Amino acid sequence: MAKIQSGENSTKKEAIIQKAAFLFKTKGYSATSMRELADSLGVEAPSLYNYIGSKSELLQSICSKMANEFHLNLDVVENNTATAVAKVEAIVRFHIQKMLNNFDEVFVANHEWKHLKEPMLSSFLNQRRNYEKRVMAVFENGIEKNELRITNPYVAVLTILSAVRGLEFWYGHKKNVTQEELENEMVKNLLNGIVK
Amino acid sequence: MAKIQSGENSTKKEAIIQKAAFLFKTKGYSATSMRELADSLGVEAPSLYNYIGSKSELLQSICSKMANEFHLNLDVVENNTATAVAKVEAIVRFHIQKMLNNFDEVFVANHEWKHLKEPMLSSFLNQRRNYEKRVMAVFENGIEKNELRITNPYVAVLTILSAVRGLEFWYGHKKNVTQEELENEMVKNLLNGIVK
């Protein structure tokens, strides 16, 4: 009953979360059973509850971890880049890199958040709305400073972030392209239609 | 037991499919119960089985209907447009329009196909792969005829179709933009980075 959170258990917990992210991505949160998760870790289902509180807690860990990382990056970008164009490029590159390097967790945060329970659901949606506003502000600033040749910042943000996020639909069947090529080519495609 | 497929029952069946599309989109296929579907239609769960065969048949209907419509449009575009640029624009516009006008069904076909059972799963994935190949061919042709200034047609297809598909993530919170504006602005953003 007592859940011990020692260093070793934290590692175990991290392993459970990682495997959960993989399964939630592959089969969806609802279609993934705790027995299945336990199986893939080589234990029985009840054993999991020595390390975690519940199935929904696993989802929550993944979603809030991702939300924090994206917000943290935005802090860095806002402070360390000069022009709006540089900010946009830095944001796009971070999104591409997270998508390629933390695929399972990003995918789950993008798709399975709707299975979060209140109040975490509201909190997650608030954070996301906040993130979008901050990105939008970067674009608006770029218009003001005459760096971007877009007329509608809302549509531009929608178009660009969606294009990057769309990497998830193609994950697994990318042929003949290295991660570097993909990133550079995509940035070029997207920015050349925007940067003056 | 005997499932009567008269005209009136077909209408009922269509209504069930529509409501299922809405629920599958909102809660996901696995998290949607037949009792919930029945409830939202004002009947008891067992009554549904007079009109449909199973829950998975509902998913299959939605997915194959969408796959057919996209393929059919590609037939039309290939025969009725002259240049590669015109073909690309027609494809992009069709995707945007379907996304905005048949949102629930497109969303379900895009996200919940993984819950299809064999052999429908393989068939669906084959169709999709085929569609992507045909779109890729349009881009390759545009390069050959010197109409497009892209270097990697694969990345271009990925970027453009993903951007359009990304409309789904923003569905519901589009401010101050009419559907027409959104479509034109998006086409402009995407093509100006591509068309010579």
Added chain:
DNA sequence: CCTACCGATCGGTAGG
């Protein structure tokens, strides 16, 4: 970390 087991809910059928 396991066995044994719980109440709830699932998709679907029988029979009318």
Added chain:
DNA sequence: CCTACCGATCGGTAGG
């Protein structure tokens, strides 16, 4: 279109 009900599976707990 309903009531009554099925076998299976779910997330999770008790107790060791």
